[in-house]
Amino acid sequence: MLLTKSPNEDNWYAVQDPDNMHNGFGHVDDFSWVTSAPSHVISTHYLLKSIFNSLITDADVSWINQWHREPRGCLFDFCVIKSELNFKLRTADICGDCMDLFREIGIPDALLRQTVKIMEAYRPLALNTGQFREAQSEFDRWPFPVAVTRHKVVQATNPLLKFLLLLDHFDSLIRYFYLTREVLAGRAPVMEERPALGWWLDQLAHSLRGERSYREVVAIAQRENVVALRNERRGHGWMAASAEAYAHEAGRLETIIAQIEAELSPFFEKHRLLIPRQIEPSDTIYLIAGETLSGSHLLHPPFQIKVTADPLSVGLSRMNEVFVADARMEKFYRMSPYIRSAVCPTCHHHRVLITDGGNTYIDVFMGHR
Numbered sequence: 001m002l003l004t005k006s007p008n009e010d011n012w013y014a015v016q017d018p019d020n021m022h023n024g025f026g027h028v029d030d031f032s033w034v035t036s037a038p039s040h041v042i043s044t045h046y047l048l049k050s051i052f053n054s055l056i057t058d059a060d061v062s063w064i065n066q067w068h069r070e071p072r073g074c075l076f077d078f079c080v081i082k083s084e085l086n087f088k089l090r091t092a093d094i095c096g097d098c099m100d101l102f103r104e105i106g107i108p109d110a111l112l113r114q115t116v117k118i119m120e121a122y123r124p125l126a127l128n129t130g131q132f133r134e135a136q137s138e139f140d141r142w143p144f145p146v147a148v149t150r151h152k153v154v155q156a157t158n159p160l161l162k163f164l165l166l167l168d169h170f171d172s173l174i175r176y177f178y179l180t181r182e183v184l185a186g187r188a189p190v191m192e193e194r195p196a197l198g199w200w201l202d203q204l205a206h207s208l209r210g211e212r213s214y215r216e217v218v219a220i221a222q223r224e225n226v227v228a229l230r231n232e233r234r235g236h237g238w239m240a241a242s243a244e245a246y247a248h249e250a251g252r253l254e255t256i257i258a259q260i261e262a263e264l265s266p267f268f269e270k271h272r273l274l275i276p277r278q279i280e281p282s283d284t285i286y287l288i289a290g291e292t293l294s295g296s297h298l299l300h301p302p303f304q305i306k307v308t309a310d311p312l313s314v315g316l317s318r319m320n321e322v323f324v325a326d327a328r329m330e331k332f333y334r335m336s337p338y339i340r341s342a343v344c345p346t347c348h349h350h351r352v353l354i355t356d357g358g359n360t361y362i363d364v365f366m367g368h369r
Helices: 039-058 082-091 096-104 109-126 144-155 159-184 197-207 215-223 226-235 243-270
Strands: 002-005 012-015 271-282 285-292 302-307 323-326 332-334 339-343 350-355 361-363
Touching (some): 144 243, 159 243, 215 243, 243 271
């Protein structure tokens, strides 16, 4: 791409070199005068456009002829008037003529799906109401013990820190799933003092023996030697001098864990982790209020439900303890003492604590043990 300056504005925008569509560079300055979308959205849009320009050129089609001089709200709108850029960012669409061409030259459906997903992600940021929209991610709906470790991974940029946090997240996924699954099955989870990562995985494998669902979780972890990777690079091996030395392991581990998350996501969606705080009888029903332990925020969202049966009959035996419930909140299973809501003795704040064997617990937010 070449940098070209608009004759009427002080903003630089990116264009591609027509002689070599595979090389280029670009810079995006302040476009707040035409759109509420931040600069990284503009950059993303032009990168997508450049990719499709290259693919069209490779198919011996003139990408310039694909420009729409009259705006349609399409990826290929030329936007001779720069204020029209906001229109196509807000529609985040590809017109029928362009879709026909993409199919004709054989652009893969997988690439189109990725493109649509990216455009849908940046579209809200170009809307005038974007500042009032709440950011959503899949782990915002997950139980707190696994959502918070996932959030830490997302925030990490240093390869070494990301690698270590990915290992913590893997531990959290296996640990939480094993404990919750055993409680839901009416069994007391087997525990030992200070269990190792491999021990948690072995216990989960034993718990899933003979089952069809979720066996792939263990299969992926064993096939990819996650525990061995942890032992070699973190448990028993020496630390490398450079954080960049962990970039490859971090990338590989993130891919592995993404597969495990995909397997466990239905389980996370089907169950709710919560703390009932109050029960009030009202005529023929009981009003139950408390906190839902979902997402990675320490301010847990409140819940209130109505139960027609005696709370004891649906499993609500105590208040202020952690329970896991089905998605409809019709049946409750007590997770204490394996997962507790208590004051962390290290930081003296109320935290969600998960067992590490015996009387030892881990504060999943701060990492205190």
